[in-house]
Amino acid sequence: MTRRSPAVILLCALAASCGESGGRTTAPQPQAAPATSSWQPSPKAISAESADKTYVASWEPEAGSIPDAEPFNMRFAIRRSDGKPIAADVRFMVDAEMPHHGHGMNLVPTMTRAGQWNGQELVVASGMLLHMPGRWVLSLDTEEDGVLERTQWFIDVE
Amino acid sequence: MPIHSIVPVHTLIVSVVLHALAGAECPKGADHFQTRGDLRGACAVTFDGDAFLVCSPEALPRQGSPAWSASQLSRWTVKDGTCSQRTAELGFAADVDVSNDGVIAVADRAGAVLLIAVGGATRTRLGFEWLRTPSGIAWRGSNLVVSDPGLGAIFVMDQTGRELQRVGAGILRDPQGLDVAADGSVYVADRLANCLWHFPVTEDGRLAETPRAIGERGTNPGQFNCPCDVALIERGAAGRCLVVADEMNHRVQVLGEDGAFVSFFGMHALFPRQGDGRIHYPRSVAVDAAGTMLAVAEPFEDRVQLFTLKPEENPPDAVGGYEFITSHFGSDVACAEDLLVLVDTESQGVALLDARTTPPIHMAVIGGLGAMTLRFTEVSAIAVEPKTARVWVADRGRGKLEVFETVWDRSKPPVLDMFMPRLVRSMDLARFTSRLNASGFFPLRTPAITDIAFDPADSSRVLLLDAANRAIISADPRLRAGTIERLPDAVRAPEEFALSEDGRLAIADPVARCVFFRDGGGPWTALADLGGVVFVCPTGVAFGPDGLLVVSDAARDACIVSTRDGSARLVGERGELDEQFYEPRAIAGSPKGLIVVDRGNHRFQRFGDGFAWNLTGSMGRYFDQKRRGSPGAAPASTPDSRPKQGGES
Numbered sequence: 001m002t003r004r005s006p007a008v009i010l011l012c013a014l015a016a017s018c019g020e021s022g023g024r025t026t027a028p029q030p031q032a033a034p035a036t037s038s039w040q041p042s043p044k045a046i047s048a049e050s051a052d053k054t055y056v057a058s059w060e061p062e063a064g065s066i067p068d069a070e071p072f073n074m075r076f077a078i079r080r081s082d083g084k085p086i087a088a089d090v091r092f093m094v095d096a097e098m099p100h101h102g103h104g105m106n107l108v109p110t111m112t113r114a115g116q117w118n119g120q121e122l123v124v125a126s127g128m129l130l131h132m133p134g135r136w137v138l139s140l141d142t143e144e145d146g147v148l149e150r151t152q153w154f155i156d157v158e
Numbered sequence: 159m160p161i162h163s164i165v166p167v168h169t170l171i172v173s174v175v176l177h178a179l180a181g182a183e184c185p186k187g188a189d190h191f192q193t194r195g196d197l198r199g200a201c202a203v204t205f206d207g208d209a210f211l212v213c214s215p216e217a218l219p220r221q222g223s224p225a226w227s228a229s230q231l232s233r234w235t236v237k238d239g240t241c242s243q244r245t246a247e248l249g250f251a252a253d254v255d256v257s258n259d260g261v262i263a264v265a266d267r268a269g270a271v272l273l274i275a276v277g278g279a280t281r282t283r284l285g286f287e288w289l290r291t292p293s294g295i296a297w298r299g300s301n302l303v304v305s306d307p308g309l310g311a312i313f314v315m316d317q318t319g320r321e322l323q324r325v326g327a328g329i330l331r332d333p334q335g336l337d338v339a340a341d342g343s344v345y346v347a348d349r350l351a352n353c354l355w356h357f358p359v360t361e362d363g364r365l366a367e368t369p370r371a372i373g374e375r376g377t378n379p380g381q382f383n384c385p386c387d388v389a390l391i392e393r394g395a396a397g398r399c400l401v402v403a404d405e406m407n408h409r410v411q412v413l414g415e416d417g418a419f420v421s422f423f424g425m426h427a428l429f430p431r432q433g434d435g436r437i438h439y440p441r442s443v444a445v446d447a448a449g450t451m452l453a454v455a456e457p458f459e460d461r462v463q464l465f466t467l468k469p470e471e472n473p474p475d476a477v478g479g480y481e482f483i484t485s486h487f488g489s490d491v492a493c494a495e496d497l498l499v500l501v502d503t504e505s506q507g508v509a510l511l512d513a514r515t516t517p518p519i520h521m522a523v524i525g526g527l528g529a530m531t532l533r534f535t536e537v538s539a540i541a542v543e544p545k546t547a548r549v550w551v552a553d554r555g556r557g558k559l560e561v562f563e564t565v566w567d568r569s570k571p572p573v574l575d576m577f578m579p580r581l582v583r584s585m586d587l588a589r590f591t592s593r594l595n596a597s598g599f600f601p602l603r604t605p606a607i608t609d610i611a612f613d614p615a616d617s618s619r620v621l622l623l624d625a626a627n628r629a630i631i632s633a634d635p636r637l638r639a640g641t642i643e644r645l646p647d648a649v650r651a652p653e654e655f656a657l658s659e660d661g662r663l664a665i666a667d668p669v670a671r672c673v674f675f676r677d678g679g680g681p682w683t684a685l686a687d688l689g690g691v692v693f694v695c696p697t698g699v700a701f702g703p704d705g706l707l708v709v710s711d712a713a714r715d716a717c718i719v720s721t722r723d724g725s726a727r728l729v730g731e732r733g734e735l736d737e738q739f740y741e742p743r744a745i746a747g748s749p750k751g752l753i754v755v756d757r758g759n760h761r762f763q764r765f766g767d768g769f770a771w772n773l774t775g776s777m778g779r780y781f782d783q784k785r786r787g788s789p790g791a792a793p794a795s796t797p798d799s800r801p802k803q804g805g806e807s
Contacts, residue, residue, distance in 0.1 A: 051563055051582035052636075095531070099576035102526075137577065141531065146589025147636055148531070150581040 037115030037122045041077040050142065050151040053081055057140050057151045062124070066157065071107065071129045076140055077120040086121045093141040093148075094125040096155070098134055105129050133157045184391065184399035184412050186421035187472040188452055188465035190435035194234055195461040198713055199695070202253040202265075202335070202387075203455040203462050205446040209235045209242065210453050211262065212462055213251035216695045216713035224686060225671040225694045225713075231264060236451070236464065245278060250650070250669045253335060253442070257297045265292035267669050268650050271304060273317065284319030291651065291669070294336040294346065294387070303344055305333035308626070310603070312336065312346055312357070314365065325357055325365045335387025335442055339398060345372075347385040347402065350536065350555055352376075354388055354400065354417075372400070372417035375535070380419035383407040384536075387442045391449050401452065403440040406504070410443060410454060423465075423472045424454070430740060430758055431459065458741070458758060485509070485777035488757030489697070489743040490609070490654075492549075494542035497564060498748055499549055500755070500762060502777075506534040508551055509777065510564060510579060512572040513748045516773060517780035519572040524549065524562050524579045532581060541610035544617065548582065552607035552622075559607065559622075559637065560584045583636065590637040599642050602627050609654045609744075614661075623655045623665070630655070646682045649674060654744050658701040666699040666709060673699055673709055688718045689726025700745035700752055708769060710742035710754055717742060717754060719769045729769055734759055735788040736781055737771040 045058035055078055062073035074094065080086055092111050097104035109125040116122060130136055136155040141148050199216030211233050219228035229244035230251040249268025256262050260276040270286035285292070290308030297303075298314060301322060305312045310330050314323040326333065332350035339345065344357045344365055352375035357365040373382045383406035391399040397415040404411050404422070412420040424437030432438070439458035445451070445467070452465040486504040493499065498513035506527040511518035525534040535555025542549055549562045561582040566575065591604050606626035613619035613632065622631040628649050633640030645652060650669035657663055661678040671693050672684040687693060688709055698710035707720045716730035716739060730739045740758025747753075750773070751766035764773035771790075774781045787794035 051580060093531075097532075102576075135577070137580075139581070141584075146586035146593075147638075148584040148586075150583065152580055154577075 037117050039075065039114065039122070040117050041075065041120065041122075045075075045077065046153060048151050048153055049081065050140075050149045052149050054149050055079065055142050055151060056081055057142075059138065059140070059153065066130060066155070068133075068157070069129070069131050071127055074109075074125045074128050075114075076123045076125065077117065078123065078140070078142060079120040083119070085119070087144065089144075090121075091141075091143040092121075092123050093143070094128070094139070095141070096128065096130060096136045096138045098132070098136055100135065101132075106131055130155065130157050182393060182396070182449075183469055184393075184414060184420045185401075185452075185467035185469060186412065186423075187468045187470050188410070188423050188435075189468060189472075190463060191451070191466050192236070192239070192464040193433050193461055194239065194464075195433075195459075197232070197455075197462055198460050199457045200441075200455045200460055200462050201457040202251070202442040203453045204254050204256060204444045205451070205453065206233065206256045206260075206262075207447075208237060209233050210444065210446075210462065210464075211254050211256065212455065213254050213264070214460070215248075215250045215252065215267070216457075216460070218694060218713060219692065222690070222692060224692060228694070231262075234462075236446075243278065245274065247281075248272060250671070252293045253295045255296045257300075263295050263297060263302055265295035265304060267291050267293060271295065271302065271315070271319070282317070284317070285313075285315060285321075287319075288321065289313075293334050296336050296338045296344075298338045298342060298344070303336060303338060305330075305336050305346055307332045307334065307349075312344065323364055325367055326355065326369060329369060330355060334385075335403065337388050337390045339390055340392050345388045345390065345400065347388050349384045349386055349405070352382045352385065354382075354385060354402065354413075372413065373402075377407055379422060380411070380413065380417070381407075382411070386440070389443045389445045389452075391445055401443050401445055403443045403454065405439050405441060408437050408439065410437065410440060410452070421471055430734070430760065433459070433461065433463065435463070435465070437463070484779050486760045487762050487776065488741075488755050488760070490537070490540050491744045491746045491753050491755045491762060492540045492542045492610075493746045493748040493753060494544045494547065496568065496749060497542050497547045497549070498746075498753065499540050499542055501537045501540055503537075503757075506537055508534070508537060508540060508549065510549065513750070515572070516750060516782055517775055520777060521566065521572050521574060522564070522576055522578040524551065531584060539607045539610045539623070541612070543612060549579065550610050550620070552610060554606055557587045557604055558584050559587060559590075559610075561635075585637045587637075590633070590640070593638070594631075594640055594642065597639065602642070605631060608652060611655060611657050614657055614659055621655075621657075623652050625652055628652065646674060646684065648672065648684050654698050656699045656701050656707075656745075658705060660705070662701065664699045664701070664707060664709075666696040668695045668697050668712065671695065673707075675707075687726075688720050689724060691718045691726045691728060693718070697741075697743045698745040698754065700747060702752055702769065703747065703767075708745060708752060710739075710745055712741045712743065712757075715739040715742065715758075717745075717765075717769070729765070729771075731789060733788075736763070736774045736784045736791070737789045739763070 045060040047058035057078040059076050107127045107129045109127045112124045114122040138153045140151045197214040200214050202213040217228040217230050229246050230248045231245035233243035249266045252267040253265040262274040264272040271284040273282040292304050294305035311324050311327040333346045336346035342359045346355050354372040355369035357369045386405045387403040389401040400413040402411045409422045409424045411422040440454050442455035444453045454463045486502050487500045496514045498511040500509045508524040510522045534553045538554035539552040547564050551560050562579045563582050588604050603626040605624040607622045608625045609623040611621045628645045630643045631640050652665045655665045663676045665674040675683045694713035696709050697712045700708050709718045715732040716728045720726045739756050743755040743757045751764045761776040766772045784791035786792045
């Protein structure tokens with residue numbers, strides 16, 4: 001199989017952004033805090049507030065870019081806006097869909113907690129696949145005590 | 159519900175063969191034989207010898223009479239279609255069965271079981287002290303089996319009303335029609351769980367506590383979408399056949415005893431009123447004693463269709479060249495400021511429209527059928543949060559209350575934008591119930607939210623009309639905590655509520671046949687009429703911009719509009735044109751008038767100042783000028799000039 005070059009992606013934080021209201025939030029800056037994980041979010045990570053502003057999350061592809069129609073892993077860093085730690089029983093779910101086409105991904109990613117860094121919960125979504133070009137909506141759901149709250153971003157795959 | 163063997167359970171007779179199909183294969187097809195129409199709300203049917211009995215709880219009473227005086231139970235002879243018996247004085251007839259010795263048992267959804275002796279002279283009312291919403295009934299020997307979705311269980315009771323056994327609690331979600339097999343075991347259709355449950359018989363003749371599930375949700379053969387009733391055909395040693403009313407798949411399915419698919423038939427009616435074998439939202443099925451005739455009750459169409467069963471499959475049904483329906487709106491609607499939201503019951507999609515324009519412009523759809531996040535299985539209520547235009551959706555099937563953000567540029571013409579709605583949060587109602595119970599409220603069931611509103615006095619509080627607990631729940635927007643207000647005991651099935659800016663609250667209850675009304679902090683009043691117009695089946699309620707009360711009545715096919723002098727007028731009549739209705743349901747205010755869901759016509763209509771009609775709409779089809787033949791419009795000049803059946807031409 002011929003492996004195509006990585007797709008060009010345009011990233012835009014969707015939650016409370018993308019023109020209509022609010023602005024793109026700033027990604028958490030790395031600090032010299034003791035890390036309990038093997039990786040840290042990079043300055044390139046794309047950040048956004050959740051819809052109810054309870055959380056701030058950022059994401060980035062593990063390999064630095066999203067491959068074209070190939071499975072890949074995505075890293076997330078999540079913190080609470082009020083500074084409190086995220087409880088151990090909080091669940092994270094990641095999905096991506098193309099609303100214009102009425103479909104989502106062909107794979108269900110596996111979520112793995114990867115420790116904490118600088119007050120952020122680090123999570124890896126393994127087995128992501130954006131299988132066609134176009135506008136995708138990436139969503140991170142954070143579920144705590146029966147309330148699921150969503151953080152969203154646009155991803156344009158060309 | 160079929161007529162079936164009445165076998166003393168303790169004998170567990172298995173040798174009794176009910177139908178002439180003993181040893182034969184399960185039927186695979188059916189030919190349309192007869193249609194009995196104008197049976198208002200026909201929701202249950204059973205055979206009784208050479209006749210069939212029908213429950214029609216939306217039957218109209220005589221002028222000025224209370225609804226319970228209407229004839230909700232009627233007996234029709236198959237051969238010549240004559241009606242030999244009509245029975246009144248029922249609360250809300252939901253199901254019926256006849257014993258071998260001719261005693262008629264009726265499940266009264268208002269909270270009782272009624273026994274009617276041969277001849278109809280003697281009546282006994284049972285279980286009214288403890289039943290909540292009996293929806294299915296069948297004889298089991300000399301006892302009765304009753305399904306009660308309000309209690310989430312089925313009951314075996316004797317003819318004095320004494321509860322002998324309760325099974326299925328914590329397992330059944332929405333038990334509806336049921337049937338008893340020759341061995342005394344019970345099959346019940348569970349509308350929300352999308353399966354049949356089979357309760358076998360234990361050695362002591364009681365029903366097993368743990369049922370076996372048959373089927374799953376879906377549209378493929380053998381799958382169900384809201385099964386509502388099951389009828390059995392016993393075949394002796396060859397086992398039995400299960401005949402199922404598969405409501406939202408618009409078909410009748412036949413399964414083997416083990417649940418294996420045999421066949422289905424009844425091509426989906428493509429538009430309202432289409433018949434002659436087309437089936438539209440079947441709610442009840444019955445098979446006659448010979449096992450050769452099937453009756454299907456369709457409350458959506460107010461009719462019962464009879465079919466002759468046959469061993470051959472029906473040939474594929476051609477799709478006619480009719481005007482297709484473009485939406486299936488119903489039963490809820492919501493609007494705040496410029497956003498109009500309607501539920502499409504077939505697709506479980508929530509349509510968003512810009513309400514500022516005529517016609518309203520379709521902008522996006524939230525959801526669609528499915529079990530995952532951003533999909534719905536049974537939307538039971540919607541609302542639009544004022545100022546924020548966030549859309550609230552209660553999904554009874556998934557037990558979730560979800561909030562969606564809707565952001566669009568109001569300075570530009572509205573366009574279709576599927577990216578526009580965004581999930582904000584999804585709240586689990588079972589977890590909310592746990593928190594409420596832990597807070598010291600009486601044991602609550604998971605709410606069945608039938609309407610949502612926002613407290614005019616405190617916009618940070620959301621109000622949930624809860625049919626499961628017959629209560630109004632006031633909660634914070636994240637459902638962290640809440641308070642419960644129990645509704646009056648007379649409330650049976652609260653379907654919609656309306657709050658006025660001056661603190662009045664009204665609740666439409668089609669089973670109690672009342673509108674419950676409260677002025678500020680005053681006591682509740684059960685209104686049986688509005689300005690002298692008696693409610694038969696009030697399904698929607700709203701306060702108009704002038705503050706006057708408007709009530710939609712599904713049985714009257716009209717809206718009852720109060721006037722300043724204390725009287726009321728009826729707006730609408732049965733029909734498919736403008737200012738005509740077929741089962742009007744929810745009502746909501748909008749910038750250009752009150753929106754009424756016209757469920758039986760799969761559309762909505764809008765009424766402006768003075769409740770004057772100004773729009774009929776379905777997805778992409780609108781009429782803002784009355785068509786010929788509509789009330790108040792020019793008469794239809796010739797039959798050909800009338801719109802084709804289905805309305806929107």
